[in-house]
Amino acid sequence: MLFKIAIKNLLGAKLRTWLNVFVTALSFFMIILFSAMYDGMREHAKQVTIDTEIAGGAYWHPEYDPLDPMTFEDAHSALPGDVQLLVDQKKAFPVLVSQASIYPGGRIMPVIMKGIPPGQNIVNMPTDALSGHDDIAIPVLIGKGMASDTKLNIGDSFTIRWLDTDRTYDADEGTVVHIMDTENFKLDMSHIWIPLKKAQTMLAMEGEGTYVTYEKGLPPVQDKGDWIPRDVKYLIRDMEALIEADEPNAAIMYIILLCFAAMGIFNAQVLSIFRRGREIGTLMALGMTRTRVVGLFTLEGGLNAFLAAIMTVILFGPLLWYFGNNGIWLGVDYSDGAMGIIVEKYLIPVYSVGLVVTTTIIVSIIVLIVSYLPSRRIARMKPTDALRGKVTV
Numbered sequence: 001m002l003f004k005i006a007i008k009n010l011l012g013a014k015l016r017t018w019l020n021v022f023v024t025a026l027s028f029f030m031i032i033l034f035s036a037m038y039d040g041m042r043e044h045a046k047q048v049t050i051d052t053e054i055a056g057g058a059y060w061h062p063e064y065d066p067l068d069p070m071t072f073e074d075a076h077s078a079l080p081g082d083v084q085l086l087v088d089q090k091k092a093f094p095v096l097v098s099q100a101s102i103y104p105g106g107r108i109m110p111v112i113m114k115g116i117p118p119g120q121n122i123v124n125m126p127t128d129a130l131s132g133h134d135d136i137a138i139p140v141l142i143g144k145g146m147a148s149d150t151k152l153n154i155g156d157s158f159t160i161r162w163l164d165t166d167r168t169y170d171a172d173e174g175t176v177v178h179i180m181d182t183e184n185f186k187l188d189m190s191h192i193w194i195p196l197k198k199a200q201t202m203l204a205m206e207g208e209g210t211y212v213t214y215e216k217g218l219p220p221v222q223d224k225g226d227w228i229p230r231d232v233k234y235l236i237r238d239m240e241a242l243i244e245a246d247e248p249n250a251a252i253m254y255i256i257l258l259c260f261a262a263m264g265i266f267n268a269q270v271l272s273i274f275r276r277g278r279e280i281g282t283l284m285a286l287g288m289t290r291t292r293v294v295g296l297f298t299l300e301g302g303l304n305a306f307l308a309a310i311m312t313v314i315l316f317g318p319l320l321w322y323f324g325n326n327g328i329w330l331g332v333d334y335s336d337g338a339m340g341i342i343v344e345k346y347l348i349p350v351y352s353v354g355l356v357v358t359t360t361i362i363v364s365i366i367v368l369i370v371s372y373l374p375s376r377r378i379a380r381m382k383p384t385d386a387l388r389g390k391v392t393v
Helices: 002-013 015-054 081-088 144-150 196-202 237-275 277-285 290-326 353-380 383-387
Strands: 057-060 092-103 109-116 138-143 157-163 169-180 191-195 211-214 228-230
Touching (some): 015 290, 081 092, 081 211, 092 196, 138 196
């Protein structure tokens, strides 16, 4: 019976009911969309990094720290037995990392110089562009961001200076043979890529490497010496940390949206109790207990949440589907790494069952609470006062 009365009351309220339902549905929509955007950002950054840089994981020289260029000088050695075996089987490739300085257009710029095998096909980089240039002293591969910073184009030459393993400075002429367009700014900014054999010869580090990247699905090797295995989870921890650091900003937006929905329902309940005093008194005079009257008003609030969920599917569902397939234009191109994270021009939200269910439960619980709070006052009302319209809320 309570359910039928609650439905009748909601439909009788007309515009007020649908405004409350719309505000609650908008909260559903915005919370799901913002959460899905963060999940999409995380997933995209992870996939691009795995595709272009990490593959299945890596083995690092014990002295190597990619965030500390001062370690590059000592972070090199011959590859351990089983790691070298992976390289020989074309299941992994080594990279030799060193500091260098370049002089484009008479300016000096510090860079990270990395030697990589041109024939590798484990990560999605156009390293094959480095092969077949026997007439060039040092073939160089750079990214679009680096090309923009240095004002270099394909075919341009510039001086490269480096420090070899004997602590002797040397220099030669490098020539840009390819400019890659990659979403992974970590392969681009302040990086130059040259053939591995050339780098080993230049640095007097024949047969050595700084880290080895291996393909997906390989088990850990046994003979890795003192080299350190790094899995995918470890190698993407910086991006995870950046996204998690920004999530409190999203939480503030969630709270604001929830407050809008809660205030709408709360005000509607207070107004209902104030305007429906005679109805409440009549129900109690006819024998309905105070508990059932409170339950009636709380049920009306719960039905608001239910109707809001339906409206979200009908009204905002197509919009969520469109964003999930076509992405959301962010208004700014972050492909240059200015944001410190890999972000696509069109951010594609990633929806999950857990996200939708959790959002629905949280919003529904809050709506039920704010529906119940003003309804408690009914328990202290006298039927005679309610019938006479003496209602205080």
